[in-house]
Amino acid sequence: NAGVMQNPRHLVRxxxxxxxxxxxxxxxxxxxxxxxxxxxxxxxxxxYLQKENIIDESGMPKERFSAEFPKEGPSILRIQQVVRGDSxxxxxxxxxxxxxxxxxxxxxxxxxxx
Amino acid sequence: AQRVTQPEKxxxxxxxxxxxxxxxxxxxxxxxxxxxxxxxxxxxxxxxxHISRESIKGFTADLNKGETSFxxxxxxxxxxxxxxxxxxxxxxxxxxxxxxxxxxxxVRP
Numbered sequence: 491n492a493g494v495m496q497n498p499r500h501l502v503r504x505x506x507x508x509x510x511x512x513x514x515x516x517x518x519x520x521x522x523x524x525x526x527x528x529x530x531x532x533x534x535x536x537x538y539l540q541k542e543n544i545i546d547e548s549g550m551p552k553e554r555f556s557a558e559f560p561k562e563g564p565s566i567l568r569i570q571q572v573v574r575g576d577s578x579x580x581x582x583x584x585x586x587x588x589x590x591x592x593x594x595x596x597x598x599x600x601x602x603x604x
Numbered sequence: 605a606q607r608v609t610q611p612e613k614x615x616x617x618x619x620x621x622x623x624x625x626x627x628x629x630x631x632x633x634x635x636x637x638x639x640x641x642x643x644x645x646x647x648x649x650x651x652x653x654h655i656s657r658e659s660i661k662g663f664t665a666d667l668n669k670g671e672t673s674f675x676x677x678x679x680x681x682x683x684x685x686x687x688x689x690x691x692x693x694x695x696x697x698x699x700x701x702x703x704x705x706x707x708x709x710x711v712r713p
């Protein structure tokens with residue numbers, strides 16, 4: 491079992507470009523969570539998805555950010571028209587049935603906006 | 605709203621010394637608390653959760669509802685314990701985690 495796979499590990503984008511971050515959950519896990527870690531901060535919840543459904547997006551910025559978890563393929567976190575403040579580490583976690591079991595985290599994608 | 609506070613950013617101890625990493629929480633419901641660890645250049649890993657009452661790598665954590673604390677303890681620190689430690693609280697039907705800012709534990713030889 492390869493665990494939670496995130497790619498790319500590092501992503502550099504110019505201001506105004508789009509960033510796409512991918513997350514493949516562990517085999518058998520149908521719950522995916524995205525977290526963002528800004529410098530000197532803890533991880534902040536962004537969105538919780540199950541296959542084809544967004545369950546909780548209360549942590550997502552209102553504009554430019556979107557997430558999906560299609561029936562086939564990885565979960566995608568999309569950031570449109572990136573700005574310098576989007577520079578952060580983005581972590582994906584998966585769970586077999588909600589967070590009470592404790593998540594399994596991916597290695598993260600470090601986004602740098604130049 | 606729930607909150608997790610880790611009051612210290614860094615703890616540096618010598619090998620063999622006791623370790624206590626502090627965590628306080630604020631939550632109106634029944635909390636489910638976790639400690640996660642991130643070793644250098646590795647992903648975040650679940651260290652332990654309070655509901656299982658287990659000891660992992662010599663670490664224990666007791667939930668104290670009166671003091672709203674979930675401090676992580678180890679009687680004798682080892683160099684390989686050097687890492688970043690995060691306390692987290694699961695809340696709500698979706699069990700999303702609220703993390704503290706983390707603490708760096710440095711164990712010197």
